[in-house]
Amino acid sequence: MIEEKLLMEKSFYETFLIENESTLHPIEVLGAAFVEEQQNEPYDLTYIRYAQGEVYFHSKDYEAAIYKWESILNELEPWAKKNIADSYYALGMLSAAEDVYTGISTESTVLTMEISLQLFHLYIERNKLKSAYRIIEKAVNTDPDYPLVAQLAKSFYEEQQDWKNAVELAVxxxxxxxxxxxxxxxxxxxxxxxxxxxxxNYYYDVLITVYEEDRQLFRDLVQSLWESYGEVSATHIEWMSTVNTIFEYVEVEPGERWEDISSQFQYAYLHFLEKGYLVKEIEGIMPDLLTNWLKISKQEQPLLASSAVMAWNDVFSYSIDPMVVEEAESLLLQGEYPAFKMEETILLLNKIIEWSERNEAPVSYKSKWIAEQLLDTSQQYLVVAGSESSGKSSFVQSVLGESVGEAEHSTVVYRYHRSQAEVMEVHDRGAEKVESIADFEELMEREAFVEYKLPSEFLQKNGSALIDVQANSRGLKDLTSFYPAADGLLYVLNADSPFNAEDRQTLRTLTEIGQPVNVHFLLNKMDKIDHAGRSEEIIDSVRAKAREWFPDAEVLPYSSLEAVHLQQRDVETFLKKHYLLNPGVLKAERRVKLFYLVRKTLKDLFAQRKNQELGLKDSIEKNKDILVRLNGFHNYLGDMQNDKTTVIKESFHKKKEEIKKEISKKIPEILSGCSELITEESDFRQIHTELNEAMNSRIQTYIQEDLMPRYMVILENWLQSSRQELQDGQDYLNEMSTTFNELFGKDRVVLECDFRVVDDWRRDVSRMGTRAQIEKENILLKFKPGQFLLKSAGKLFGGIPQNKNLLYNQYKRYLENEDYSETTASVVNKFFVQFDLFEKSLDQDVKSFFAEPFNQLDLTIKETEAEIAAEEETLKKMKEQPERYFDPITLFEVELLHAEYMMKAGFKSTRASY
Known part of the structure; x- marks a missing residue:
């Protein structure tokens, strides 16, 4: 089998060279071998041609090399194709080279890797980056140990700034x-x-690998990763979970430095407490976080981690392994730690105050003010309290040496100021300077307390500030606020009736607070005791009772009638003996008081939310009940308006109809009675005109001089009765306004009717009274048959004396028997036209009278409905995610406990100097 290294390096031709032929050119050697092989039967020239192609390639005769390799069909064929592609690459024929490379099929890993590397460079040269990504990833996955493959991939990813793939490769x-x-x-x-x-969690395995190989590098890598993930809250919890799992395997060896990692644990701990996480989001990781933090920090600076373990375990009991808690406690007890700075607690309080303001449950400014005073250890604060009969304020002013007003309704803090007096009003929202001392008495009535700075020798000499609190129902709230933060309490008793019911209630409240305060008593008004023996007996008795409340209490007798300067020395001696502390002890006690103040603030916030929910529920129920009443009253008001309209209109109509009947009866009588004006001597040629004038005159006289004065009296009575009707309605509305305002708890409903309506009625009635004169009626000048005959006869026969008797009888009979209904109806209509119009307007007038109450009622109903909807929405949000409010308070408590444990550890190291 041919060694793949020779094929990879294109040095297979060297196998044909022999030592004695080393001086010959490889072409000559291979040519001789080619001729010799042809002599064999059968012969195989494949290997020689392959080797010839290598020599041609090295000689840069790429075309000859390609020619030789194209004929290779045996086991060397894949390598020959690869070499052909290399030749095309060398010739710059990149497309042809790519086609050949990609067409090669082989099972050889080495050949596959060589092809992949060549293609990788080719793709880069052709700027085919996607193909380059694909081929280098394939190469790394195929054989990451192949020389330079991983390094090539790393360089490529870095050049492309593909940090995701670079990181993945490195991992x-x-x-x-x-x-x-x-x-x-x-x-x-x-x-x-x-x-x-x-x-x-992607880094879990690699971190374990690094830890096992290089612990310093492990710490550096954890530090860098932590800084990366610590900036992103969304992944911080997941990162912390990974860290916790990894650090279960971490063992801290002597001499190892873990300060940076410890700082990261501290950062994570504070981050989870302060950045708005819910308890359910972090309670699963915090125990392991704290355990691991303690493990890596206990050799160096375990104070923060140990305190954190104790604090978390106090709030979330049994969440941390008992052995870890025990170790943390031991480290706190045995270690030497620096004194805790109170400013850290102030920062926590400020953080709580800012949070409370964002959540619409602001902490009173008084708490912040008290905290600031606790930081000032240059003076001590003595609360002076007592019942209203104790003479407390008189005592305070006697030792101050100045009359500064009576603190009967508000708390006053007296502080030394070297020049002129200054007054500050401290309320829930902040503090404001009061320009005029004359306003001092007015300040006493407000829901605030007063900081009074004055040039008092007593305050300067004793380095003290006096907090004058009245122990009554209003002052007790201030007393319970100032009491735990005070350096001492001097409770003033009336020697004539010490420990009265008010005193006992106040002292019982103070003992229930549970915060130790140095308490002593001043027995005032000793001048009322008749002889010295009796005085000593009372002092002993008061001291015995006082120690039932406070075992270490002492009693100072005092009389407002004795010389102030003599008794002031006694007071100063008493204060120095029982109250004034050395700076070390004072500072230590102030720390404890400050922690109490913060804890009380957290309890108040917790209770405030509960009270808000209860208050919203009560308010919603109350407003819904009021809304039902408002709607019911709205309907009733409509009925009342209708009733008033009916009563007023019917009354007016009745009186009008009575007058109308009278006129209807009286007019015919008047007209018939005009027959008396006719005599036998009358000029019957003009009698009808004269009678018509006389009839109209008598009608006018009757209306103006008789009827109208009586009608005006009747209408005046109607006006008075109508006004009373409306006034009764207004009175009822006033009662309902009071009722609703009491239900609302504030002046919200004002139902004022418009009495200008009555004034308008009076003006209209007066105007109608002056218009009583009506137009003349055509009574006898009509074209009726009877009148026509009479007037014709009068004109024809009126000048003949013997006919006058006949005419007289005819006219008289006509006037007495005539039907005057038409005339009467005309007079009535003319007279009552304005009264009829007035009557018709009464509906609208009464409606106008009640218009504003309806408007106010409608507005109040809408406002109440809107208030109910807003409160229901607020309550819904509170109930949907109550943990959004309560969890931060719980985590603030963890922070507070953490600080307390640190304070106690530091106090342990320095208390010997106290």
Whole structure:
């Protein structure tokens, strides 16, 4: 069998050369062999021709070489074709070369690899990159150990900036060869940031391989990969899961440096706590993360990891192996660690405050203010509290040496200021300077507390600030806020009635807080005790009762009637003995108080969300109930409007009809009564005109002087009764407004009717009264048969005396018996036309009267419906993902515990100096 190396190097022809012929040219040797072989029977010239082709190729006679190789049909045929393709390649006939290369079929791995390498270079030269990718991948997969194949692929991928394939090649070759060259190539790619193309678990096998071969390189590679995946939150958890699995096999040997990896564990730990992950997303990886972190850091700086293990296990009990927890605890107890900085806790509190504001559950600014005061160890804070009868505020002002107002409704923090007094109002949103001290009393009524800076010798000398809190129902909330953060509490008792019900309730509340505070008592108003023996007895009794509440409590007697300067020395001595602490102890206690403040803030946030949900539920139920009532009242208001309209209209109509009946009856009487105006001496030629004038005059007189004054009185009474009807409606609406506002808890419903309607009615009635005069009626000047005959007879016979008696009787009989219904109807219609129009407008007028209440009611209904919908949507979101709110609080607690464990470890190392 021919050695493939000779074929690969095109040196098969050398097998025909013999030592004694080494001076002859290979062509001569092969020519002689060709002639000699022809003498054989049968002869085979294939191998000689193949060798001749090699010699021609090396001589760059490519056409002759091709000619020789084209005749090869034996086992050398695939190699001959490959050599023909090489010749075409050398001649620059790349397309022909490609056709020949791709047409070769062989089972020889070496030949396959050689063809693949040639095709790879050919494809690159022809810029057929897809084909180049395909052939180099095939070559690597066929025989990655073949010389230069992997290196060629690496260079090609790098030239193409195909970092995905480059990384994949480096990973596969690292696992396959365990060679440093590939480890370092992978590290380089990771450092360049190209490794994150793959999912983290892709690197599991290669990392294990690197760890087993080169631990330093393992640490470098883990560090680089961590930095790549740590930038992308979406893959961080998966990467951490991979790291945890890998580090189960990692053993830390003495002298190894793991600081960079430890820092990455710390970064990951804080990242998962602070970047909005849900507990369910990280609780599966955190125990292993902490366990591995502790393992690699315990030889160097185990404080952070040990504290983290303890904190996580406190919140998520039994999630970490008990042996790991025990080891962490031991490291904290045995190690020497630096003192914990309170500023770190302030940063945590600020972070909590920022989070609470983003989640619409803001922490009160007071908590931040208190935290800032705890950082200031240059002065101590003494809370002075007492019931309303204790004389607490008078005591405070006596030791301050200045009357600064009574803190009966608000808490006041008195601090030293070397020049003029300054007042700051501290409320939920922040702090604002109060320009005028005269506004101090007004501040006492607000839901805030006051920071009062003044040039007090007492405050300066004792390096203290006094927090004056009234222990009443309102002040108790402030007291429970300031109490845990105070360096001491001086509780003021009234010597005349110490430990009254208010005192006991306050002290019971303080003991239930569970945070130790240095508490002592001041027994005020001792001047009310009649003799010294009795005073000592009361002091002893008060001290005994005080120690039932606080075992170490002492009692200072005080009298507002004695000289202030003498008693002030007693107060200063008492404070220095029982309250003032050396800086080391003060700082240590402040740390504890600060942690309490943060923990209380977290509890308040947790409770606040629960209260928000309950508040929303109550508000929704309340608003739905109110909405039902509003809709019911809306219907009732419509009925009331209709009722008022009916009553007012019917009343007006009734009075109008009564007057109409009177007119209808009176007009015929007036007209008939005009017969008395006729005498036998009358001029019957003009009598009908005179009578017509007289009739109209009498009608006008009746309407203006008799009827209208009485009708105006009637209408005035109607106006008053109508106004009262409307006022009754308004009164009822006022009652309902009050009822609804009480239900809403604020002034939201205002149902004011428009009483200008009544004024308009009064004006219209007055105007109609001045228009009582109506147009004249044609009573006797019509073309009726009877009137026509009378008027004709009067004109014909009126001048004849003997006919006047006849005419007199005829006219008189006519006037007395005439039917005046038509005239009466005309008078009535003319008189009542404006009143009829007025009556018709009453419907719209009453509607106008109630228009604004309807508008307000409609608006309130819409607002209530919108409020219900908004609250239901908010509640729905709260219930859909409650963990979005509660999980960050839980993780804040882990951070707080972590800091506490660090603080305790540092305190252990420095407490000897305290």
């Amino acid at each position: 596969n070759e690292s696992i396959r060869t365990s060679e440093q060259e590939w480890f370092r190539a992978l590290l380089e790619y990771a450092e360049m940031g190209y490794a994150a193309t793959f999912t983290p």
